[in-house]
Amino acid sequence: MKHPTTRLRFAAEFNPSPPSSVRGSTSKFPLYPMEAIHEFGAPSEPALRPVDDLLSGYSYVEPTDVAYAKVTPCFENGKGLVGSELKGPAFATTELTVLRPRPGVSRDYLAWLLQSDTFRAPAISSMTGAGGLRRVAEPFVRDLEVPLPGLERQHAIVDYLDHETTEIDILIHELSALAERTSERFESELSARIPYPQRADGLTSGNGLAPIKRLGTITLGKMLDSSRNREPGETHRYLRAANVQPLGRIDLTDVKTMRFTNAEKEALDLRGGDVIIVEGGQGGYGRAAYLPEDIPDTGFQNSIVRVRPRPGVDGRFITYSLILLRVRGYIKSVAATTSMPHFTAEKVAVTPVPLLALSEQTEIADRLDRSGSEARATETEIARAINLAKERRAALITAAVTGQIDVTAKHRPAAEQLEDDIKELP
Known part of the structure; x- marks a missing residue:
């Protein structure tokens, strides 16, 4: 009604x-x-x-x-x-x-x-x-x-949504806890494989550690400015902080565009082997991801720092080292905190990474690739389930307040239906 x-x-x-x-x-x-x-x-x-x-x-x-x-x-x-x-x-x-x-x-x-x-x-x-x-x-x-609707119907809608959304919220919480445990298992393996000192919150170069600036070239992306977006140049895709997810996962489902000059396109390209790092943002700063292949016709915003490894350096090893440093609190300890934390290009440049022969880097990275791939696949599945749960929750709220469903009738609990639909996700 x-x-x-x-x-x-x-x-x-x-x-x-x-x-x-x-x-x-x-x-x-x-x-x-x-x-x-x-x-x-x-x-x-x-x-x-x-x-x-x-x-x-x-x-x-x-x-x-x-x-x-x-x-x-x-x-x-x-x-x-x-x-x-x-x-x-x-x-x-x-x-x-x-x-x-x-x-x-x-x-x-x-x-x-x-x-x-x-x-x-x-x-x-x-x-x-x-x-x-x-x-x-x-x-x-x-x-x-x-x-x-009338006040009596309003109260019925409130009772219905209080109950149904609580059940969905419990399911979302359980899924989030599962994702967190998945991350923790992978983080434990990072600690076991990468030869950092046990405490990684006050590291300096030396003692087998080298700053990233010795291992690759460091570039900050282009500032997003709507007024400059009307300047001459071609519209070009770009990566931003939201595209870099935990555990080194890249999400390309929502890629924005802006104008790049030819010089900017050349300087800010993304090639296989690059490492991209989130520069700013309350929750995501310091996240790192490795690009296994080129991302054609795509640049990056100044919320991203790119590290292009030099010969003899495996970008995967840099990425996994950064993921571990973020887990241990090093990146938080060095991030600028004037208004919002930033892991700036300058901070990236002096961040220490174990100095190993390429063969050792590659061996460690290969092992972590296998376990990391499993962890990322699990997290992707969980993320899809959480997104579906949030979509259903939002749709349920809208349907109830607009009268698309009769909240006084007996329905199968929304959370039960949602669990069945999650199991059927491809």
Whole structure:
């Protein structure tokens, strides 16, 4: 049964102001920065600040409210806040849009609505701004038509989604734990095969170690600049941080394009034998991958550092050494931390790698290739299963809030059907 609709501004008040009881308080209040906010779950522990420091420059939120992150990529990543997770009045980054349900609207139904494609797809299309600072257009969202059944049906939808998504989330957690165990087994073999000292968080060259700059040439990729993307030159594919996955896996399912001059195409090509390393990014910096073959007509962005090994050096050995150093914390210890960690080209250049004869490098790399191939294949299968689970979860939310499924009828549990479908993945 299709649900009736209304404009979102008739369902919720946008960005309510702090009441006088808060404005005149002498207490300290929680402050949630964006990094403390997750996917409509419990936020991380907040800081406590005097109210006078918070009344300007921050969003106000109460346990009655819900909020969504309005800035890219946080919105696309599903970041949001449900007031039930708060212990009382609080403040948060202004990159949240706070909604206070009007009478006859369930807070928890509103939270599920904000996670549905009914809201998310048009909100993404409304984004304005350039580069990495695009934001959901609030005037558009205020007048967005959204499904709003009666309060009793809202409560039924909330109960249904609370139960079904919890089961799917448990399955996703189990799959993630399996991926983590797969990584740990491979990491143990890395430690056994690559002759680093046991502690690898404060290494320097010498004692059988050589900096990477002695083993290959190091190149940083091209800066992505939308204004320069209109300059003369051919549109050309490029790799970015998202294409380099854990355990040295390259993901080419989503490769972007930008303009490269002929000189840039020549200087920033990707050949078999190269090592590519993630330069920046909160979760991925320092990831490394080996290219077994050329990637034609493809360059790389400045979120990637390329190492092209010199003769007598096996790029696979450099890659596995970097993966081990990341596991042991060395890369984290040297990454610049001004605003976001970066494993810069300069840091890559001085990173120490065991200095071995080519035959020894190749023998170690061959052994690790075999076990690494198995680990990567397992992780790929798990990643596909997790992606399917997330897609089904999102589809279930949308179907429930729009009335495409009757949540009061008896259905086979979504998680059970999902497990069967995962087993049938090719």
